[in-house]
Amino acid sequence: MDNIATVKDGFNQVAKRQKHYHSTSQAVTDRAFEGFVESLVQILRKNDPKTVLTELKLKLGSLLPMDQLQESQKEWNTSLAKFEKALGKSDQPDDMFPASSRSIDLDHELVDKMLVEYLYRQGLFEVGDCLVKEAQVEAENEAKALSLELHRITEPLKQKDIEPAMQWISENREKLKQHGQELELELVSLKYWEMLRQGKRCDALRFARAHFPKFATLHSGKIQRLIVALLWIKDLENYPHAEEELCWDKTSKELTKRYHHLHDQPSSSPLADALSAGIQSLPKLLKLVRVMGLKKEEWGEMKQLPVDLELGDEFRFHSVFVCPVSREQSDExxxxxxxxxxxVLCKQTISRLSKSCSTRRFKCPYCTSQTTASACRQLYI
Known part of the structure; x- marks a missing residue:
């Protein structure tokens, strides 16, 4: 992975030089523009144009704009040349990505569908439609419809407008159950707090009277803190519970999560999850391929990796059982x-305890009970 680090450092240098070149050229352009404007004003005031233009020429010469731009351009070209050289050295697929891992067949249609779904989730509907047309994949009409509705609900939250979200929660209150009321309370709280931040005490009080009573029974503590905030309207930054109420982005993400769950959809994009998991797993996977010298056929037929990949709880999408005796993770x-x-034990452990005989009695490792393999029942997780 040293090659990747080298390429990354080279790219950062190019980006840094590009930014410096842009700022330099912008500064020179601004100073030159100021000179032109000043000269134009003097000409309009009936000053001698010839004298004014002579002074402008001297002023532009003192700025040395070409020298500054050329020096900045030279530095950028140098860093770009170094980056190209580093990129060329790193372009050794046999060293970084063995042939066995580079030649694995992909389901391109599935990848295209994941891309389209990701674009729709990001609100890039025109780009997604273009990909559907160019890649000739089956149109994801349902995914697009869901994303359109979700963006209709969540986009107004960026402008502190909660009405579309409140209406959606009201229409799906029975399905959302307790989560619906919690989301509704968060939205009401955010809108109320925004009114306080704008100094609209009377509007905030009327809003509270209209919306807070139905939450008072189950969320009395939060309602009390919100009401007390009226007394801090001139010093909200120092209100002890101020940070609790500034969570527009968090509430939008929770609303998005509940929307997807309601439609039996994953709360995060499969493409984003796959890329994130792949980036974390890549170093170990490359090491595994190099050490084991796997061929394409062996790699493609492998159903389970011989090493554990720690990806974190955010990548756990299914229940996992690990046998307390053998310490092995269950599978099909x-x-x-x-x-x-x-x-509960895994099937292989029970088979060892019963000596592979379904009628042979054996003792449970965790209590005094005795049973047989035939009396055990499989769990589906």
Whole structure:
């Protein structure tokens, strides 16, 4: 991964020089423009144009704009040349990505669909439609419709408008259950707090009287803190609970999550999850390929990796059972089995304890109960 670090450093240098070149050229242009404007004003005031233009020429010469731009351009070209050289050295696929991992067949249609779904989620509907047309993939009409509705609900929150979100929650209150009321309270709180920040005490009080009573029973503590905030309207920054109320982005994300759950959709984009997990896993996977010397066929047929990849809880989408005896994670060939005593072991552990005999009695490792393999029941997780 040293090559990647070198390329990254080179890119950062190019970006830095490009930014410096832009700021330099902008500064020179601004100073030259000021000189032109000043000269034009003097000419309009009936001053001698020839004298004014002579002074302008001397002023522009003193700025040395070409020298400054040329020096900045030279530095940028130098960093760009170094970056190209580093990129050329790193372009050694056999060293970084062995042929066995580079030649794996991909389901391009599935990748295209994931891209389209991701673009729709980002609100880039025209780009998504263009990809559907150019890649000739099946149109994701349902995904697009859901994304359109979600953006209609969440985009107004950026302008502190909660009405579309409140209407959606009201229409789906029964399905959302307790989560609906919590979301509604958060939106009401944010709108109320925004009124306080704008110094609209009377409007905030009327808003509170209209919306707070229905939350008082289950959320009395939060309602009390919001009401007390009226007394701090001239010093809201020092209000002890101010940070609790400035969560527009957090509430928007929670609303998005509930919307997707309501439609049996993942709360995050599959493409984004796959890329994030891949970036975290890449170093170990490359090391695995190099150490084991896997061929394309062996890599493609592998159903389970021989090493553990720690990706964090955000990438756990299904329940996982690890046998407390063998310390092995369950799978379709070794599922969790519950004994009559309610303790759970994996199938292979039960097979070892029963000596592979379904009628042979064995003792539970965690209690005094005895049972047989035939009495155990498979759990589906």
């Amino acid at each position: 060939y070794n599922p969790p089995m519950m004994m009559p005593c309610r303790h």
